[in-house]
Amino acid sequence: MPGAKLDAIDRKILAELQADGRMTNVELARRVGISAPPCLRRVRTLEESGYIRGYHADVDTRALGFEVQVFAMVGLQSQAEVDLTRFENRCRAWPLVRECHMLNGEVDFILKCVAPDLSTFQRFLTEELTAAENVVSVKTSLVIRCAKDDPGVPFDVMEERLSRSA
Structure with a gap:
């Protein structure tokens, strides 16, 4: 974030909240080794600076009935900024698209999609994604299982890198 420099305590706060965003401020302060009032001030500053964008529950998609997870590699006809932005905005409007990343290389975007079943995803694929303006190719890969899904950084x-440079 612009102009803000994180110290070791800020990084500890972020690491702890990244692992468990529900802990109390008192517990967080204890874990990072400061008292509760300055800990709360630091958390507020990290939120206001944009380092903490929000707090979310890590939900089990399959337990909630979303049995299908697919990565879709999308190629666009035009990569003009207006067309890229238009596609990104369209992705934000599609509920089945959970992540959208612009890439360099052979494909323009990779989308992480979830659906309750294959027929729902197939309908989205044919009626929405491949039919979208400027889309010229879509290649999909069905997720069989997830070996790792760690949020954050x-x-x-970073601590190792900083200690080597000090």
């Missing part, structure tokens, strides 16, 4: 790697 590996703070321990």
